[in-house]
Amino acid sequence: MIALNQDAPGKQATCQFKKQELRVYVKELEDGAHAVGFCNFGLEPIDMPFSDFQQLGLKGKLKVRDLWRQKDITKLDPGRINFP
Incomplete structure (x- = not known):
């Protein structure tokens, strides 16, 4: 978590989605990847x-990783998944 927070460009995460008590924050990282926080x-x-x-x-294929557990969870291709 500290390495994510201290990523070289120092860009701040911004809230991209809000519904009731759920907030979703997105931060662009130095290598072009994005970190997404569900809070x-x-x-x-x-x-x-x-x-x-x-x-x-x-867009494209996404790797989902639990940073607290330091464990990859799954890979998603949002363009090919039909969520309910």
């Missing part, structure tokens, strides 16, 4: 269904 600002756990990656400016 629950409420006191209760919530489902975080999200499928509109193009709204975030993300």
Whole structure:
């Protein structure tokens, strides 16, 4: 998390999506990749269904990684996935 925060260009993440207590932040990294943070600002756990990656400016194949666990989760191709 610290390396992500201290990425060389020092660009700030910006909120690209907001619905009730859910916020989605996107930050462009030095290598052109993007970091996306899904944040629950409420006191209760919530489902975080999200499928509109193009709204975030993300296209093509995406690698999903849990930074807290330092573990790759999955790969997505939003153009080929039909989310409910």
